Every structure is written in structure tokens, then in C-alpha cells.
Amino acid sequence: MQPDRSDTAADILAGRTALGIELGSTRIKACLVGADPGEVLAVGGCEWENEYADRRWTYSLDAVHAGLRAAYADLVAEVRRRYDVTPETFGAIGVSAMMHGYLAFDAADRLLVPFRTWRNTSTGPAAAELSELFGVNIPLRWSVAHLHQAVLDGEAHVPDVASITTLAGYVHRRLTGERVLGVGDASGMFPIDAAGTDYDAELLARYDRRTAGTALTAPLRRLLPEVRVAGQAAGRLTADGAALLDPSGALAPGIPCCPPEGDAGTGMVATNAVAPRTGNVSAGTSIFAMVVLERPLAHPHPELDLVTTPAGDPVAMVHCNNGASELAAWAGLFGRFAEAAGVPLEPDAVYETLFREALTGDADGGGLLAYNTLAGEPIAGLDEGRPMVVRTPDSRLTLGNFMRAQLYGMYGALALGMRVLAEEGVGIDRMFGHGGVFRTAGVAQRFLAGALAAPVAVGETASEGGAWGIAVLAAYLRDAGGADARGAAGVAPAAGGADVRGAAAGGAPAVGGAEALSAYLAEHVFAGAAVDTVDPDPADVAGFAAYLERFRAGLAAEEAAARAL
Structure with a gap:
């Protein structure tokens, strides 16, 4: 039963809520949850887009600030429309953003070079050197790879670097003044220790020895933000931070x-995948899979990142730079065709029609091959991307096969990495699909089950995304007592919120392990959530395996296209 509107309005005014804001690749989204973190009260957002300037993918900080204000204003407008009140406080706030990348500042907190996002693949030499130095895989997009590449290239800004952070860390600092980062996001800057609570001290020392005598004079530990785990306090909204979000002064x-987190961690929270043998696949501009490990991997693998959950537990991550953007481009083309034919369709109807048609295609895509590579794809060995559709003369070119090939193509590089996990003997009880492509029931979900040869679940909140995930993490801080004090309006944590299994004395959540967070999610967030699970269809499993063989073989054509065009 839905709560009474007047009761909800009273909760909003009293601050018995939690606000999450996530800066995704193409959209900044704000999500407000109530005393029950599973109850979404309102959402707001705005579109934004990265720029390709001087051969680097970037977003300007002015765009970051404007987008934050726009998303928050849109949320407030929705709250006013639905409940006829204006929020003035919240029980807690959380910020999330796309992981990794490089934001470097000098001692006066001035940005030294434009933000270098996760999408840049120019750090190959640094990543290879650091992987050998540390004995673990250091992906191209990790912050330490960007920093070390700048050192290797002798970039002029290196002597002035006083701090580096991620996008979530930057926004959090603007809101709170605190230079901290959630452990999940921090694990995309530098490897985390076995306890899952801080950077690996031995690897920090190795890096400082390697860079001795270079233009980078400060110890790396001094440049990195402090690490926090889920449930720990990470500062309070300052007057300047409040004005940044809400220039009206309300x-x-x-x-x-x-603690600010990366989109991988918030995706895990949003899909209740923080316990060992669980995992999720998040599909957006990029696509990545996260699997919580029971034990360390036997060997380092270039296809796998070792990161953590927001509680600090080890995770194997398969991250692909290219997700649903090429699929969206084709949907836009077909939508324009419908409009030109005099039968305009809403975007969701276009996707619904095309996805349903994909179900009529052959199990292997009819011999068609589609690459979604707008950017380089390290897992597939591609330094640059060229979106392509390839077919042989005897392939079966139908709309169903074309769309199935496009959906399969979105999973191609991901499947290469997931095969490596399978070879390591990593056990998975369930995978959750997460992202807008799963809104059309039974299509992207079914094909993902075939690609992974594993059951795939999709919940009611699959399309709410990481903004809801970070709102839940904010609610976790609020409810478990980790805020350590009352909010601006003097509001105590929600009644019963300290009833979290594994909580330490005094109501603060246990840290350094998944038990408390996973129990909170199970008991307070997902207890009554509807989940639809699809088992892999043997025909889809065999068809995707055949498609993946063509995908591997066709990578030579991708490389040739990048050289030619």
C-alpha cells in the first residue's frame, strides 16, 4: 500500500529521507528515497555529453556544476509537483559518478589539466609498467595509470600535482570540503589492501621508489583521497556545498x-549484489560486470580488474568501454524512419519494437556481426574503435537478425572477460541486469543469460540505476547511525534503523565486510522487491557461442578499419 501523501510530505519536510546524485556518462540523475529506502519518492535529472578535445574524452567542471544544479532543481520541482512541499534538508546525501579517470589539482585546488575520463585509452605504457611493478592488473582507465603516464610523458603539470581524485570525489569535496572517497571508487584509483579498508601500503612504497627522481616529488599516498567504507561518515554539507546544489538558498x-562512490559500486547496491557469488551487469554508455569473489584469483588477468564493493570486499570486474551507445544510435535512425513514414513513435516504443523483433532472429544472429566500438576496447585489444556491421554473402539479413546482432555485439567484449572468470573457477549463483536496456522485459535480459550461460535477474528498480544505489548507501549511513549526529533540521535517524545485523555497539555499522551491508539490503531494501529471473535458453547459449567466435575472428577487420579510417 502506498503511503499517505500528507505523511510523505511530512517526512520530506522533517528530513526522513536520503538523496542520491549520480553523474553518469550521458545523464546526471537525482533520486530521493523515503524512510523506507526501497521507496523512491521522486527523481530528477538532466542530459549532458562528453567532449572529445585535443584527442581526449573530457567534461568541463563548469558542466559538472551546471548539471548538478539542473538535476537537483528538476528533483525539487518533481517533489513540489507530487507533494506540494520544498525539501530543505535530508537525512543523508550521497554522490556517485563514473569511475576512474584523472582529476589533478595543485596546492591552491586549481585544476591542472582537463578531466581525463575513463574512456581515454592513451595510458598503455603506464598501465603495462605498473601491472608488472605491482603484480596485479592495472587497467588503462585507473587514476594511477593516468598519473604515471603523465610522469612518463614529462607533462608540464606533474611537478604541481598536490592531489588527484575521481569525479565523485571531486563533487563530494565541493559539497563537503572533505577529501575522501568510498573504497569501491578508491579501488579504481589504486589497489586496495587485503583488509579492504585502505590503499595497499607495500604497493604505494613500490610506486614511490619507482618515481624517485622524477618530477613527481610528493609521496603518492599524500596525493590520494582518504578511504571510507559504506556506513562511515564522510563529512557534512557545507554552506558553499548547499549553495552549489541549490542557489535558491532553500x-x-x-x-x-x-562516502562518494563509483557507478560500479552503486550498481552492485542497486541490484543487491554485494555478497560472495553474486554479481551484476550494468549496461549504459559502457558495460561492465561485477562478481563478488569467495577467494583471490589464482593469476592476474588483463581482462579483469580487482576492485571492491562499497563495504570493501574483493570483486572481479570486467569493464568494457563500449555499451549501449551504438544501439541507441540505430534506435534513433529507425525512430527517424518511422517519423519520416508518417508514423512517429516515442523512443521507448522504438526500442520495444526493435527488441521484440530481435526475438524473431536466428539464435546466432543469422551470420551477421556487429561491433559497438565507438571508443577503444582494451579487453578486445582495440586501441581505437570503429562501429561496424559485417555480413557474409550468405548471411540472413533480416531486421530480427540485425537487432539480435546489435544486442549480441553489446555483450561481445564483456563475454570475453567473463570467459576468463569461468576459467578461474569463479562461482556465480545469480547475476542481475541493471540499466535502461532491461526495461523491455525478456529481451536484453534473455540474451545476456545466453551470453553468460547463467541465470539473469532483473528487479523493479533495474532502470533507476546508480542514483538509487547511492541514495540507498546514504540511507544506510542514516539508518545505521554512521552519520554520528543529527541532520541540519535536528532529525534523528529513522526509527528502527539501527536494527542491522552485524552492527557494532552504539548502532554504527560493522565495516570491512559485506555482512552488515548485505543484511541491510536484504532486510530493509529488497525484502519485498519483485525480481524476474530468466534461465539461459540452450539455443541462445549455443547461438551466442557461435556469434562470439565470429566476433573474435572479426577483430582483425576492426583493427584494419581503425588504421584506414
């Missing part, structure tokens, strides 16, 4: 903030 400072 939002009061003093609100507790949870």
Missing part, C-alpha cells in the same frame, strides 16, 4: 554525507 547545510 537547502540548509549540515546534512551528513556518505
Whole structure:
């Protein structure tokens, strides 16, 4: 039963809520949850887009600030429309953003070079050198790879570097003044220790020895933000931070903030995949899979990143730079065709029609091959991307096969990495699909089950995304007592919120392990959530395996296209 509108309005005014804001690749989204973190009260957002300037993918900080204000204003407008009140405080706030990349500042907190996003693949020499130095895979997009590449290239800004952070860390610092980062996001900057609570001290020492005598004079530990785990306090909204979010002045400072996290961690929370043998696949501009490990991997693998959950537990991550963007481009083309034919369709109807048609295609895509590579794809060995559709003269070119090939292509590089996990003997009980492509029931979900040869579940919140995930992490801080004080309006944590299995004395959540967070999610967030699970169809498994063989063989054509065009 839905709560009474007047009761909800009272909760909003009293701050018995939690606010999550996530800066995704193409959209900044704000999500407000109530005393029950599974109850989404309102959402708001705005579109934005990266720029390709001087051969680097970037977003300007002005765009970051404007997007934050626009997304928050849109959320407030929705709250006013639905509940006829204006929020002035929240029980807690959380910020998330796309992981990794490089934001470097000098001692006066001035940005030294434009933000270098996860999408850049120019750090090959640094990543290879660091992987050998550390004995673990260092992906191209990790912050330490970007920093070390700047050192190797002798970039002029290196002597002035006083701090580096991720996009979530930057926004959090603007809101709170605190230079901290959630452990999940921090694990995409530098390897985390076995306890899952801080950077690996031995590897930090190795790096400092390697860079001795270079232009980088400060110890790396001094440049990195402090690490926090889920449930720990990470500062409070300052007056300047409140003004940044809400120039109208209605939002009061003093609100507790949870550790800022990356989109991988918030995706795991949003899909209840933080316990060992669980995992999720998040499909957006990029696509990645996260699997929580029971034990360390036997060997390092270039296809796998070792990161953590927001609680600090080890995770194997398969990250692909290219996700659903090429699929969206084709949907736009077909949508324009419908409009030109005099039968215009809403975007969701275009996707629904095309996805349903994919179900009529042959199990292997009819011999068609589609690459979604707008950017380089390290897992597939591609330095640059060229979207392509390839077919042989005897292939079966139908709309169903074309769309199935496009959906299969979105999973191609991901499947290469997941095969490596299978070879390591990593056990998976369930995978959750997460992202807008799963809104059309039974299509992208079914094909993913075939690609992974594993059951795939999709929940009611699959399309809410990481903004809801970080709102839940903010609620976790609020409810488990980790805020350590009352909010700006003097509001105590929600009644019963300390009833979290594994909590330490005094109501603060246990840290350094998944038990407390996973129990909170199971008991307070997902207890009554509807989940639809699809088992892999043997025909889809065999068909995708045949498609993946063509995908591997066709990578030579991708490389040739990048050289020619």
C-alpha cells in the first residue's frame, strides 16, 4: 500500500529521507528515497555529453556544476509537483559518478589539466609498467595509470600535482570540503589492501621508489583521497556545498554525507549484489560486470580488474568501454524512419519494437556481426574503435537478425572477460541486469543469460540505476547511525534503523565486510522487491557461442578499419 501523501510530505519536510546524485556518462540523475529506502519518492535529472578535445574524452567542471544544479532543481520541482512541499534538508546525501579517470589539482585546488575520463585509452605504457611493478592488473582507465603516464610523458603539470581524485570525489569535496572517497571508487584509483579498508601500503612504497627522481616529488599516498567504507561518515554539507546544489538558498547545510562512490559500486547496491557469488551487469554508455569473489584469483588477468564493493570486499570486474551507445544510435535512425513514414513513435516504443523483433532472429544472429566500438576496447585489444556491421554473402539479413546482432555485439567484449572468470573457477549463483536496456522485459535480459550461460535477474528498480544505489548507501549511513549526529533540521535517524545485523555497539555499522551491508539490503531494501529471473535458453547459449567466435575472428577487420579510417 502506498503511503499517505500528507505523511510523505511530512517526512520530506522533517528530513526522513536520503538523496542520491549520480553523474553518469550521458545523464546526471537525482533520486530521493523515503524512510523506507526501497521507496523512491521522486527523481530528477538532466542530459549532458562528453567532449572529445585535443584527442581526449573530457567534461568541463563548469558542466559538472551546471548539471548538478539542473538535476537537483528538476528533483525539487518533481517533489513540489507530487507533494506540494520544498525539501530543505535530508537525512543523508550521497554522490556517485563514473569511475576512474584523472582529476589533478595543485596546492591552491586549481585544476591542472582537463578531466581525463575513463574512456581515454592513451595510458598503455603506464598501465603495462605498473601491472608488472605491482603484480596485479592495472587497467588503462585507473587514476594511477593516468598519473604515471603523465610522469612518463614529462607533462608540464606533474611537478604541481598536490592531489588527484575521481569525479565523485571531486563533487563530494565541493559539497563537503572533505577529501575522501568510498573504497569501491578508491579501488579504481589504486589497489586496495587485503583488509579492504585502505590503499595497499607495500604497493604505494613500490610506486614511490619507482618515481624517485622524477618530477613527481610528493609521496603518492599524500596525493590520494582518504578511504571510507559504506556506513562511515564522510563529512557534512557545507554552506558553499548547499549553495552549489541549490542557489535558491532553500537547502540548509549540515546534512551528513556518505562516502562518494563509483557507478560500479552503486550498481552492485542497486541490484543487491554485494555478497560472495553474486554479481551484476550494468549496461549504459559502457558495460561492465561485477562478481563478488569467495577467494583471490589464482593469476592476474588483463581482462579483469580487482576492485571492491562499497563495504570493501574483493570483486572481479570486467569493464568494457563500449555499451549501449551504438544501439541507441540505430534506435534513433529507425525512430527517424518511422517519423519520416508518417508514423512517429516515442523512443521507448522504438526500442520495444526493435527488441521484440530481435526475438524473431536466428539464435546466432543469422551470420551477421556487429561491433559497438565507438571508443577503444582494451579487453578486445582495440586501441581505437570503429562501429561496424559485417555480413557474409550468405548471411540472413533480416531486421530480427540485425537487432539480435546489435544486442549480441553489446555483450561481445564483456563475454570475453567473463570467459576468463569461468576459467578461474569463479562461482556465480545469480547475476542481475541493471540499466535502461532491461526495461523491455525478456529481451536484453534473455540474451545476456545466453551470453553468460547463467541465470539473469532483473528487479523493479533495474532502470533507476546508480542514483538509487547511492541514495540507498546514504540511507544506510542514516539508518545505521554512521552519520554520528543529527541532520541540519535536528532529525534523528529513522526509527528502527539501527536494527542491522552485524552492527557494532552504539548502532554504527560493522565495516570491512559485506555482512552488515548485505543484511541491510536484504532486510530493509529488497525484502519485498519483485525480481524476474530468466534461465539461459540452450539455443541462445549455443547461438551466442557461435556469434562470439565470429566476433573474435572479426577483430582483425576492426583493427584494419581503425588504421584506414
